Amino acid sequence: MTNLREVLDGAVVMAPMTKGGNLPYRRLCQELGADVTMSEMVVAHNLVKGSKSEYALIKRAADERHFAVQVAGSREDSLVEAVKVIEQRGASWIDLNCGCPIESMTRKGLGSSLLQRPTKLGRLVAAMKAAVSIPVTVKIRLGYDDDALNYMTVARAAVEGGADAIGVHGRTRTQRYRKLASWEAVGEVAAAVPVPVIGNGDILFPRDIVRGREVAKCAAVMIARGALIKPWIFREAKTGVDEDPTPEERLALYRRYVAIGLEHFGDDERGRKRLRGFLEWHLQWWCRHVPRRPDGTYPQMQEREEHFSPRSEWEAFLWRNDPAAHQWLATYLLDGEAAAGPRPPLPEAGGGERDEMPEG
Numbered sequence: 606m607t608n609l610r611e612v613l614d615g616a617v618v619m620a621p622m623t624k625g626g627n628l629p630y631r632r633l634c635q636e637l638g639a640d641v642t643m644s645e646m647v648v649a650h651n652l653v654k655g656s657k658s659e660y661a662l663i664k665r666a667a668d669e670r671h672f673a674v675q676v677a678g679s680r681e682d683s684l685v686e687a688v689k690v691i692e693q694r695g696a697s698w699i700d701l702n703c704g705c706p707i708e709s710m711t712r713k714g715l716g717s718s719l720l721q722r723p724t725k726l727g728r729l730v731a732a733m734k735a736a737v738s739i740p741v742t743v744k745i746r747l748g749y750d751d752d753a754l755n756y757m758t759v760a761r762a763a764v765e766g767g768a769d770a771i772g773v774h775g776r777t778r779t780q781r782y783r784k785l786a787s788w789e790a791v792g793e794v795a796a797a798v799p800v801p802v803i804g805n806g807d808i809l810f811p812r813d814i815v816r817g818r819e820v821a822k823c824a825a826v827m828i829a830r831g832a833l834i835k836p837w838i839f840r841e842a843k844t845g846v847d848e849d850p851t852p853e854e855r856l857a858l859y860r861r862y863v864a865i866g867l868e869h870f871g872d873d874e875r876g877r878k879r880l881r882g883f884l885e886w887h888l889q890w891w892c893r894h895v896p897r898r899p900d901g902t903y904p905q906m907q908e909r910e911e912h913f914s915p916r917s918e919w920e921a922f923l924w925r926n927d928p929a930a931h932q933w934l935a936t937y938l939l940d941g942e943a944a945a946g947p948r949p950p951l952p953e954a955g956g957g958e959r960d961e962m963p964e965g
């Protein structure tokens with residue numbers, strides 16, 4: 606049985622991420638140093654109905670050390686049934702999603718809409734706790750919107766319901782990624798509740814971890830987009846040193862992901878097709894990596910770095926964010942250089958460069 610306090614003390618957690626938390630990517634991040642991995646969000650109601658795709662999300666890799674499954678639900682009965690299945694399938698603990706901002710979810714009372722109903726949230730946690738013997742945690746935001754910053758009330762309600770730890774993403778639902786996360790708010794929660802707090806928001810470099818810990822004095826930190834952009838952030842978290850991997854080193858990591866992916870999805874036509882879908886998605890994040898600026902300042906995650914000058918042809922190619930480049934790279938990584946053929950030329954201005962970060 607997991608001793609959550611011990612596991613979380615000083616831990617660096619890979620955040621729950623729809624699509625991004627696929628099993629092969631979690632294994633890659635664990636290899637690079639993630640102390641805890643978390644599943645993609647699982648909808649309780651769909652799991653209980655027996656949805657095959659939902660069952661796939663709760664599968665734990667054989668070598669996954671601490672694997673938490675995140676569940677979304679708004680009804681006691683389906684949550685209770687779902688957590689029993691999740692426990693039986695070997696999760697280390699269960700996390701209740703109270704942060705998902707997507708309208709199709711909040712409309713049904715799931716995700717961040719639970720922030721509007723702290724009493725209900727506490728009741729759901731209590732019911733989940735009573736149904737399983739593994740720990741139950743809760744991941745919250747600062748509020749449903751900027752006029753309703755009720756994170757202290759919500760955190761206390763979760764703890765009263767029996768939550769064994771609280772994850773705090775230091776933004777409200779409506780802020781999305783527009784504002785920087787408030788680690789001061791994470792710290793307020795950490796100082797007030799008797800359970801470990803996991804701080805989350807905007808970690809991209811080791812110094813962000815140091816700062817977050819300093820400001821919030823929380824037990825653990827959690828990384829989402831940073832892990833998608835540069836999975837070696839987990840190694841940096843251990844050494845405290847900024848890495849500046851060469852394109853060859855980056856490609857070696859991406860190839861490692863392909864190897865783990867083929868192991869998982871199967872090295873046949875079907876498995877390769879699935880993996881290619883994930884690869885093309887991951888490439889939209891990997892292409893965002895930029896090292897620390899030559900003047901020593903740090904790039905941010907919210908926007909694509911404007912003044913980045915690639916230092917080699919390969920670095921320039923890995924920086925490209927257009928579908929042709931990503932399709933070529935997916936073939937190159939999956940099938941090798943000969944199969945990929947010549948690299949595609951840069952698209953005409955406005956011809957395919959993506960601006961937005963991909964959605965989960």
Ligand SMILES: Cc1cc2nc3c(=O)[nH]c(=O)nc-3n(C[C@H](O)[C@H](O)[C@H](O)COP(=O)(O)O)c2cc1C
Binds near residue numbers: 829965
């Ligand atoms: C692609 C993607 C998918 C996400 N899916 C989930 C999810 O399923 N459950 C969840 O609680 N948060 C999800 N999040 C939010 C992250 O867990 C995290 O709270 C947020 O991105 C802030 O952390 P960051 O600044 O390190 O990215 C997702 C984020 C991204 C980028």
